[in-house]
Every structure is written in C-alpha cells, then in structure tokens.
Amino acid sequence: MSGRVSHPIVDTTRGDGRVACLTFDDGPDPTDTPRLLDVLRRHRVSAVFCLVGDQVDAHPEIVRRIVADGHTLGNHSMHHDDMGNWTPERIAADLRETDAAIRRAVPDARIGYFRAPYGSWGQSPAVAASLGLRSLGWRLAITDWEPPGTDELVRRLLDGVTPGAVVLLHDGGGDRSQTVDAVDRVIPLLRADHWRFTLPERPR
Template sequence: MEKDQLLTRRRALLTGAAALGAAGVAAALAPGTGNRAAPPPAAGPRAARRPLKPSEYRLSPLTGYGPPRSATGRTPVRGEPLLRVSGRGRTMVLTFDDGPDPRYTPHILDTLARYEVRAMFFVCGEMVTANRDLLARMADEGHVVGNHTWTHPLLTRLSRRRIRTEMERTCDIIEKTYGERPEWFRAPYGAWNRAAFRLGAELGMEPLAWTVDTLDWTTPGTATIVDRVEDGAAPGVVVLSHDAGGDRSQSVRALRRYLPELLDSGYHVTVPRRQHL
C-alpha cells in the first residue's frame, strides 16, 4: 500500500514538471522572440520616463549615423570617407588628431570634462606607446578613439603591406590600452586611396573625415580658430583639430572659448555610434 502511494506521488511530480517544461518551451518560441526566452515581467508599474538633464543629453551618443553594417557583420568598403554625421537636432562632433600628447591632451580632456562633453581622438600608435595613461583616461571618460596610423605617413605613397602594418599595429595597441578595437579611422593628411579604404574595412573600421577644418596646425591664432569653428557650426558638422604634432596651445585655448559658446547656442556636442546588426 505504502509502495503504491509513493509511485502515485512520483507520477504526479513528473506530470507537473512536464507541464512546466512545456510552458517554458512555448514561451521561448513565442512569435516575435525568435529562439530567445521572453524577458521576465517588470516588477510593478513602469515608471514614467523623466526628461534628460542637459549634461545627460550631451553625453548621449548619436544614433543612426550612416548606413548600418550588413547582416553578415562586414564593414562596407567605401570609395570616399564620411564627412558628417546624421542625427536629430543640432548635433556636432569634435575630433582631435595626432595625439595623445602629454603637453596638450590633458588640457583638452579637462575642458571636455568640465562641460560634460565627449569627443573623438584619432591617435597615432607611436604616440600611444609613451602615453597609455591618456588613452585609459579617454576610455574612462567615454571618448571615442580612432585609428590615425602608427607613424602618420602619407598612405598614398605606401605599399598595401605597409599600410596594413601601420593600421593593424595601431588597432592592436588601441585595443590593449583603450580596451576595444577602433571602429573608425582617418587617413593622415586626409589622403585616402583604394587600399586604405579596403584595409580599413577589413579591420572593421569606417573612414571618417571632417566638415570643418580649423587649420589649427598652422597656428593662425586662437581667435581665428574660434571663428572658424563658430562660422562652420551646423547640424551634423565634424570639426577637425589637433592635440599633438606641434605647438597646440592655441587649440587648447580655442576649445575653452568655443565649446561653451556652442553649447549655449543650442548645439549638442557628442560622438557617433555605429549601428550593428
């Protein structure tokens, strides 16, 4: 008698477990969820979405920039670099090339931090080797780091193998120091060729040029750099400046002047984010 009761209880437990398992499988394969399990229900009523503060909006990256990656995950091979970004509102991107340089990059990072703004830094691998702490700071503060080759050569005069070496070595040191491989690259001097576009795509990077060139490398004066940025300001604009490669004290002072003015004028200075499928 006791044995029959144990068998009956065992059958009941197995029947219940089978029912629960069937329900779980049905939920996991429900339409619209693919092969992933449905998310757990929210605990309690959904809280109302509060409006973003100005600083939070400035720190939010752009979305919808450029065509998304293909379904295979391969980066498209372009015939020309991207010149501007797309996004809602008056959005702009500030970019700084040739660094990092311990004389100027920290001051630029300090100004960006003061206004809670993120920017892009296209770094040279040989500069990173002696200034890894600055790349680590860029990562901590949410800036985007791009590939500007190892030694800043004119790519149009190099062999395909040499271009790959310049770009690949820089990708490797960025990943080791910054924590991620770069998704953007910029040719030194803005000199692109077919090999650079193809190799950049093979390394998973999109080519980004600029819309407004401050020509700060010519040291035209702080006021001139400020005027060039403010005159060229418009939705989607990408501004080119430098934080290394020479005396960049004018670039540092100019950023301190034009950044708060752009923000007060209603511009949202942020960084692009690629869409991944």
C-alpha cells in the same frame, strides 16, 4: 588620390539639427591632451581621439584616461605617414600595428574609426573596412596646425560649423594650447545657440 572610393568616408554626425562632432588628431600629447580632457569633462562633451601609434606607445597612461573619460578612439596610423600610394598589404600592416599599440595601453579598447594622415586616403578606406574600422573624414577643418591664435580659431569654429559637421582639430603634433583654449571658449557659445555634441554617423 584618383578613382572612386568604394567604402564610405563618414563626415557627418548622428542626430539631426544643430549637432556637431569634435574630433582630435595626432595625440596623445603629454601636455595638451590632459588639458583638453579637463575641458571636455568640465563641459560634458564626448569626442573622438584619432591616435598615432608612436604617441600611444610613449604615453599609454593618457590613452587610458581618454577611454576612462568615455571618449571614442580612432586609428590614425603608426607613424603619421602619407598612405596615399601604399599597397593594401602595407596599409593593413600599419593599421594592425596601430591597433595593437592602442590595445597594449587599453587591452579591451574599442577602436571604431580610422582617419588617414593628411586626408590622403588612397586604398585605405577598403582596407580599414576589412579590419572593422569606419573611415572618418570631416566637414570642417580650421587649420589649427598653423596656429593662427586662439581668437582666430574661435572665429573659424563659430563661422564654419554647419549642422551635422564632423570637425577636425588637433591635440598633438605640436603646441596645441590654442586649440584647447578655443574649444573651451566655443563649447558654451555653441550650446547657448542650441548646438549639441554627438558622435559621427555610422556608414550605411
């Protein structure tokens, strides 16, 4: 991407001090997302789920559970395409289609954020803003799509998290069992070190 982004991409959390936000992309997945929701409920952590429209249409009941559990929704495009070179009109059509898919699952869903697939933003931040969506980036990505093993993911999370960080994780797009297991282990470790979990900061 070239040029300056004219609309803010949020990558920090609300609140001060040792706070972090967990965000999950590419779901919902029929196996790993329910397990992750169990983990988050057990630890009483709210997160952001950036949903792919195709997956929403395939698994609407999981989207309903995400909302029922009190988590925040994000638009992650309809088919997880690279939008970096798309026109604003094409981006807007895709985002609207994805929002419509989410609202077929949850008619009154509040969709607060948009995250560009692959972090390839192009002109999407301005388009997202025109549709009432806040563009959501991240401060820490642990590359859990590799996947490198649960122990390594735990290490990357503990070593990489910084105060105010939005953390990029995945609950879909492949076998994410290592991510779910790592989150289950990391939350109590961070809490014991006086970390709190919150939502992303709103852009000014």
